[in-house]
Amino acid sequence: MSTHKHYTGLIDRYKDRLPVSASTRIISLNEGNTPLIQLQNIPRLLGKDVNIYVKFEGLNPTGSFKDRGMTMAVTKAVEEGSQAIICASTGNTSASAAAYAARAGIKAFVLIPDGKIALGKLAQTLMYNATIIQINGNFDQGMELVKEVAEHAPVTIVNSINPYRIDGQKTAAFEIVDDLGFAPDYHCLPVGNAGNITAYWKGYTEYARDRVCGNRPIMCGYQAAGAAPFVAGHKIDNPETIATAIRIGNPQSWDYAWAAQQESGGWFDKFTDAEILAAQKLLSQQEGIFCEPASATSLAGAMRDIASGKIPEGSTIVCTLTGMGLKDPDTAISQCAAAHPVTIEANLDAVKRAILDTL
Numbered sequence: 222m223s224t225h226k227h228y229t230g231l232i233d234r235y236k237d238r239l240p241v242s243a244s245t246r247i248i249s250l251n252e253g254n255t256p257l258i259q260l261q262n263i264p265r266l267l268g269k270d271v272n273i274y275v276k277f278e279g280l281n282p283t284g285s286f287k288d289r290g291m292t293m294a295v296t297k298a299v300e301e302g303s304q305a306i307i308c309a310s311t312g313n314t315s316a317s318a319a320a321y322a323a324r325a326g327i328k329a330f331v332l333i334p335d336g337k338i339a340l341g342k343l344a345q346t347l348m349y350n351a352t353i354i355q356i357n358g359n360f361d362q363g364m365e366l367v368k369e370v371a372e373h374a375p376v377t378i379v380n381s382i383n384p385y386r387i388d389g390q391k392t393a394a395f396e397i398v399d400d401l402g403f404a405p406d407y408h409c410l411p412v413g414n415a416g417n418i419t420a421y422w423k424g425y426t427e428y429a430r431d432r433v434c435g436n437r438p439i440m441c442g443y444q445a446a447g448a449a450p451f452v453a454g455h456k457i458d459n460p461e462t463i464a465t466a467i468r469i470g471n472p473q474s475w476d477y478a479w480a481a482q483q484e485s486g487g488w489f490d491k492f493t494d495a496e497i498l499a500a501q502k503l504l505s506q507q508e509g510i511f512c513e514p515a516s517a518t519s520l521a522g523a524m525r526d527i528a529s530g531k532i533p534e535g536s537t538i539v540c541t542l543t544g545m546g547l548k549d550p551d552t553a554i555s556q557c558a559a560a561h562p563v564t565i566e567a568n569l570d571a572v573k574r575a576i577l578d579t580l
């Protein structure tokens with residue numbers, strides 16, 4: 222028998238810091254351990270002496286950071302005897318819940334806003350065979366319905382109001398400190414339902430408490446202009462943005478996110494859809510890193526705050542890229558309409574001309 226030791230996911234790696242025991246059956250797809258990539262060309266374009274890293278969470282098994290929380294939430298749901306999980310979702314949580322339910326052999330029910338889910342996320346959720354319930358309403362309405370129905374049906378909620386989700390997701394902060402050898406000065410991330418900013422703050426706080434790192438980063442939470450309750454200071458009734466992942470007006474982790482902002486000395490800010498898409502394109506074209514629109518909000522924010530000097534030169538900055546670009550092919554293709562591929566005759570002359578025209 223092989224004694225080869227291989228990576229079996231973030232619960233195994235960080236089990237001393239997670240609520241599991243030796244007898245827990247771990248439901249894992251080898252999530253976590255995502256790359257921390259240093260940007261090379263964008264800092265040069267900004268003309269500033271800064272170290273920007275991206276934590277590419279789009280390389281998790283279902284293509285988003287949600288897998289970190291989901292391995293933990295589904296592991297605990299199964300341990301507690303649950304036969305079914307449920308969530309409301311803007312798309313990524315539903316894909317992740319569906320995958321981990323399949324892995325565990327239990328049922329997944331997902332409530333999604335009709336017509337407002339990126340195509341890749343819908344494809345995944347269908348393939349993993351979740352029961353999809355589309356509602357004529359938005360994420361916030363779905364979330365309220367999920368909380369109500371869970372009181373009447375034997376289903377475990379796996380949205381980030383489930384504390385095990387936060388526990389799983391805090392491991393992203395551990396990985397960043399373990400990779401860098403220290404905590405960054407600034408941590409930038411998109412904020413929707415606010416589970417992730419809550420989780421990162423919990424992770425950094427735990428590592429600082431245990432002296433794994435000496436400091437905690439300043440937390441910068443960035444939202445879409447049409448869905449920016451933390452910038453407004455109150456919930457939003459009809460959130461709208463092309464970044465459908467963060468089309469959320471009533472964040473469930475409201476108080477935790479404010480605590481992260483206040484305790485870290487950080488801030489919230491908002492970005493138009495055009496700014497978000499420009500950052501997504503810049504990251505693809507300058508660095509070869511393709512994230513989904515919502516994820517690019519973190520880079521849009523870092524760039525604005527570096528340019529203005531709010532984030533000073535000499536800083537180390539980590540931006541979380543929460544999801545991968547293939548999640549939303551429609552938005553990617555429609556953004557590149559001007560550079561639409563041309564079709565030519567299949568002969569050498571035509572190919573030569575096509576190349577020379579471009580050079």
Ligand code: AN7
Nearest residue numbers: 310311313314413414415416417543544
């Ligand atoms: C790519 O899938 O809420 O602030 O239901 O998919 O922790 O909510 C997704 C959120 C950022 C915001 N980036 O994170 C869902 C859902 C991407 C996301 C967020 C989401 P939170």
